Amino acid sequence: MGSIFCGLAQSLTQLTIARVVQGVGGSMLLPIGRLAVLRRVPGDQYISALAFVSIAGQVGPIFGPTLGGLLVQAASWHWIFMINVPIGLAGLFAVRRYLPEDALADVAPFDVLGCGLLSLCMVAFSLALDLPAGEGRMAWSAALFALSGLTVLLYVVHARRRENPLFQLRLFREPNFSVGLVGNLVCRVGSSAVPFLLPLLLQLQLGYTPLQSGLMMLPAAIAGTISKPWIAPLVRRFGYDTFLLANTVLVGAAIMSFAVIGHGWPLSWQIAQLAVFGAANSMQFAAMNSVTLKGLSTRDAGSGNSLFSMVQMLAIGLGVTIGGGLVGVFGGADNALPGRAFTLTFLCVGAITLLSALVFRRLDADRLNGASGRAAAG
Template sequence: MRGMSASPSPSLRPLLWLVAVAVFMQMLDTTIVNTALPAMARDLGQSPLRMQAVVVAYALTVAMLIPASGWLSDRLGTRRVFVAAIALFTLGSLACALSRSLDQLVLARVLQGIGGAMLLPVGRLAVLRAVPRKDFLAAMSFVTVPGLIGPLVGPTLGGWLVEVASWHWIFLINLPLGVLGTLAALRWMPDVRAPVWRFDAPGYALLAFGMVAVSLSLDGLSDHAPRRAMLVVLLVFGLASLVAYWLHAARTPRPLFPLALFKVHSFSIGVLGNLFSRIGSGGMPFLIPLMMQVGLGYSPMSAGLMMIPAAAAGMFSKRIVVPLVQRLGYRRVLVGNTVLVGLTMASFALVGPGQPIWLHLVQFACFGAVNSLQFTAMNTLALRDLDGELASSGNSLLSMTMMLAMSLGVAVAGGLLGAFGGEATHPGQGQTLSAFRWCFVGVGLITLASAAIFAQLEPTRRIRASAVKRADPG
């Protein structure tokens, strides 16, 4: 929080606090749900191995709406959009707590995701336009710190709330924050607008449909055979829609994301590597708490506590990214670290009952360290060579790719888990643990495959010490 001392004036402190709390709410909600999934499944009469839709619905909704967030802010004003985002996020949280079936919960998560999609981009835009450029780095450092704290406390807080109250409280705790945030936004959020161009509605429709179709088809991998045929058709439709968007963007004067972005070699590799690397690692926050509870019999809070070493080691490893890449270059760091990430993910297949706690803690810390280093290096690579208008478009595309990959990662992990677990409604503990083991091997191999993308980098690329600060650490 030392960044506050560098803020331009005391009058901007309420704005920075407001955006910081919004970032915390969004990042906390991304991680707090995972620990509570088994409790939700019991209450809703579902198998805990089929609960990935709760996570996918939120992440996919956020990914879909990120491309429209900047245009809406410029068209309607940052204050109006930010207040609406907090209100929708809060109403979605209430709807989640009141849900009595899995379908109701998934729909409520979509509503929550509509609000969550706007919180971070609009808040960042307001800070960008309200804070003088010389103080912008300090201001953004301040508002992004809660984004690091959210994953650290989210799983443990979720487990604790499940044990002392019920899973409903992981959503109800958002209500007082949402009410206070709405009142604060009405008072301190600046109403900033900018000239807008005609929104690329056809391109957005193609892109959104493609993302939804591909995610839903992958999410249905574990369904019964008759539905799989329809899912194959949906997958092909989704891929065709994404190809159609690519062709549309090539002939549209102002597409959502200009294809000129992909003429920047570092951005192309950074964003594509991000997508495929995160498809593997994106499912880990979903799989690990589920395995600890369903496969090994841990309590919700104990499973949440096991995630702290991963988050803490991740925060520490961000400090060594700059010297590592300065010494070794992007190619060596990303290729080598991608292999390490894949291997540490696959190593969770060795987890079994009766193993000492310290061994689990070391394993979790190792995974958290290499995974965080991977994210920071990939994001920095993607953004480092972008300037001007491409920087804004590239940042939005990267943010969308990160959330889409999280959705795809959870969908793939859930599909593999269901496939390896068979069609049994209530599988035994041995069968369940075996399904988790094969699933960890599968997602580890998916991550390993992305090393081939980073191998296309020039071996001489180096990072400037200041460049890493421009990248979103997520």
């Protein structure tokens, strides 16, 4: 319904409201695949199953610009949203046909206050980073950061008092869940900026059409899909901790390499850079997802998965916000230096991704890999 409303929108206000409806539906769908894996797949097959489930989520944002560019060029922007309708109907049929019912005996009442506090936290934090430059910006940003911190503290107090809060605080007693959550946030902020920044670079700097810039994202999508079968053998061979450290460095370096793209840069090198990024990023997401969730008990799987999805959405939004903000800062008030702006922005978002390696160093390797993982690694 959200996509239909978006396609029928006649003004920016209508489109914004419709996008909110679409976002609510999408955010509820995101955790379902992972939760089904958590509840039904044995632990030794978890990362392979999760890698397969994540293909759609990984490939979609990269194939999207290609399809979007084609639809805009061949028809109109409305079809960017209307194309979701048959896809949604096909998904609805598949769920009804193939997904077994999983009724829960006891469902706790929805935590309205907890949801409100965390929603306010995310909105305040995002706005603090997204305020336009101008007088009083720092004061407003500081106030919004303080508000986001205050709402987190209020949620902790609320969760301690409520029997069934939105997210149980005991989730954070699982050390790898806490580390994985923070590592996911930092890493995804950097990598989520790439699907936003690259089409801008290709169109504004190199003169590509929307369709051409979308097609340039295909090497990343194809490489990401091909790399999925490599994840489980590599993790078994080296362990989660070593794999994530090395692959995080590879993802960050791949993002920073986009800084050299400009006039005269060979097309073959662009394709190679995108393929490396797509493969490394695809494996990174699957490994990070598994690290974060695999240690949770069955009782906490649903709650932990939902919190993880919320952090994912926050990271994607922050990636676009930070990426766009950096281009504006480095380009100057009149955007007089667009080439330099993109160069510095890719270096910065790549560095943000590299910072997540410091977070993943805190993983409890023995608890995470287990005896069998260590034996395979040796």
